[in-house]
Amino acid sequence: MTTARTALVTGAARGIGAATALRLARDGYRVAVLDLSGQDAETTAAAIREAGGESVAVGADVSDEDAVTAAVAQVADTLGPPTVLVNNAGILRDNLLFRMSATDFDDVVRVHLRGAFLVSRAVQAYQVEARWGRVVNLSSTSALGHRGQANYAAAKAGIQGFTRTLAIELGPFGVTVNAVAPGFVETEMTRAVADRLGVPFAELVESEAKAVPVRRVGRPEDVAAAVSFFASQEAGFVSGQVLYVAGGPRA
Incomplete structure (x- = not known):
């Protein structure tokens, strides 16, 4: 079923994003590997192709509206309409509140939250047309509060509200939207x-x-396994949920 579908993973040059891209490729998806640097993304894309999968590397700043529009169009033209999206791109600019600059706050929110919004908005057009889709957003246990991460915690908490809202809006079109919150x-x-x-x-x-x-x-593969479930056909009745992948319960 998944062999005819294309997945787009942002921030997939390394870490959780790379592990997720590789896992989705093993699940049978064609995978677009998006990162700020197309050259860095190519490392993951090449690994997928070497393992027998189909993949393309795309360079784009997820917080840049025009860049996102062009990148998603490139994916659709190259691999086919992306109907699975994993919003993983992110950065850290940790500091205590009194030391945190406005730029550091804005940059983190811009990449994590604005980026997820822009890419989701671009991809949903293909999902709605297909009347099927999966969006998996990467949140974090830091959404519950973490010292030195006012910017990151705010962005990751925002991702959870964003996830629940998209689940309501896109559900009638056969699109589920969930979040994974790693520890x-x-x-x-x-x-x-x-x-x-x-x-x-x-x-x-x-x-x-x-x-x-x-x-x-945790290991990146732990998170990738959770994403794989949310992206699957079998998860079609699960939407608007936040799954903490943290080795224990979270409030």
């Missing part, structure tokens, strides 16, 4: 957090794992 996951982004804190990454991972009921931190 601490080993990626280049979290490694950068350790560098900023001046803490060895292994030490940070060990510390985070102690606070998780299953006593380990």
Whole structure:
């Protein structure tokens, strides 16, 4: 069923996005790998093709309206109408409130929240026409509040409201919209957090794992598995939900 469908994953050059793109390719989707740098995205796209899948790399700033319009059109022309969308693109600009610049706040909200809006708006036209679609947005446990992340927490909480609203609006057209909210996951982004804190990454991972009921931190593949479910045909009666992939319960 999925072999005739195209998935678009943003922020897919590395980390959770790359793992998700690879997983969706294994699930049988043609996968468009979108990242700020098309050259970086090509690494993931090439891995998909080497494994026997169909993939194209696309470079675009998800917060740029014209760039998003052009990128989604390119995907449709190259791989076919994108009916599965994973909004994963994001950045970190952590700091305590009194040290956080307005630019750092705006940049994070712009990429995470405005980016998800722009790409979703562009893709929904193809989904509505097909009368079928899946949107999976990446939120975070930080949406519940996290010290030093007023910008990121606000953006990720906004993603949850955005998800529920799109589920209501797009449901009549056969489109489900859900969110995955990871806890601490080993990626280049979290490694950068350790560098900023001046803490060895292994030490940070060990510390985070102690606070998780299953006593380990997440891997990108853990998140990709949750996205895979939401993107599946079988998940057609699940919409407007937020799934915490965090090794334990979250309030």
